[in-house]
């Protein structure tokens with residue numbers, strides 16, 4: 307018998323999240339837009355508040371007590387984030403989020419290393435954050451983009467991976483988990499094949515990091531990007547993990563204070579990694595808040611977090627999949643966290659608005675994945691996405707409300 311970790315009890319989790327006690331339009335809030343951003347526990351809110359009340363000073367420069375406290379808390383958060391994904395803290399760069407982390411690589415590595423004839427391999431299902439920075443990079447460098455297609459079963463089709471990967475491939479960049487489909491991509495297999503042709507690998511972990519344990523050493527990826535606000539932390543902070551030797555060889559992304567070791571009127575020398583990539587005053591409070599979110603998730607156990615979200619996602623697929631007229635998207639074998647669906651004859655925006663009327667927050671639109679929507683032949687989907695504080699009752703409410711929306715709008 308396989309031993310599964312025990313799912314978390316939402317009754318014990320929910321009191322930590324003050325926003326979940328809200329009423330919306332006279333109904334209890336059912337917050338099901340966690341792929342966009344998550345709610346924050348008191349443990350994070352209090353740490354951020356406490357920082358501003360008792361430790362507020364700039365980091366790395368102030369020679370007084372508050373400055374020491376701020377620097378220790380900021381660098382402590384870097385260590386926590388590093389431990390969370392199995393990395394050395396010197397290979398962790400704080401950014402504004404996943405978008406900035408990927409842009410950092412596209413500028414600091416891509417503009418230096420990509421040349422005409424080189425290829426960057428992406429997939430058809432990427433978030434725009436892992437698509438547009440590469441479109442800009444190949445435009446500037448003369449390199450070319452290629453894409454792993456989506457298969458008929460809505461998982462990545464790796465049939466032609468040998469043709470897509472060659473000695474011309476310099477980088478493979480893909481989502482660890484899709485925000486629009488919930489698919490967990492077969493990254494181990496793709497990384498192994500990328501290695502055989504000498505390509506680097508960047509994983510967009512915006513959706514994976516909040517859902518399951520991440521170990522960048524075991525994954526053997528070169529870069530890993532994530533966003534704090536999607537994993538119970540504050541907005542405005544995320545991180546880029548990069549292999550140390552690559553980070554050493556890359557030029558800075560932005561110039562300014564903090565990222566230098568010395569400056570003359572005409573030139574500058576760079577600070578050590580990772581500070582070489584953290585120009586200007588960083589998002590100190592947010593980074594410390596991210597450290598608190600990491601503490602919170604670690605105390606719960608990421609195996610249990612995964613089990614909880616997998617259970618909720620499977621239940622939602624069962625409830626919504628049983629409704630007449632509903633199409634579910636994504637690869638049923640790996641899909642978790644986010645569940646995209648459409649009700650025949652009801653526009654996703656109308657669906658989301660109807661659901662909002664009964665206190666249920668979901669996302670409707672292209673989910674920053676327009677090429678994927680085109681591939682699916684739809685302009686948009688409705689997406690419910692889950693976190694540890696969601697309940698089966700909320701999913702039951704979603705099922706009832708989706709049926710009512712159809713009855714209201716289609717008269718069925």
Ligand SMILES: Cc1ncc(COP(=O)(O)O)c(C=O)c1O
Pocket residue numbers: 341342402403404405406433435436481483484485510512513533544674
């Ligand atoms: C898979 C994926 N990548 C990247 C991003 C961008 O994250 P951020 O807006 O926090 O930079 C998102 C956000 O929705 C995402 O889901």
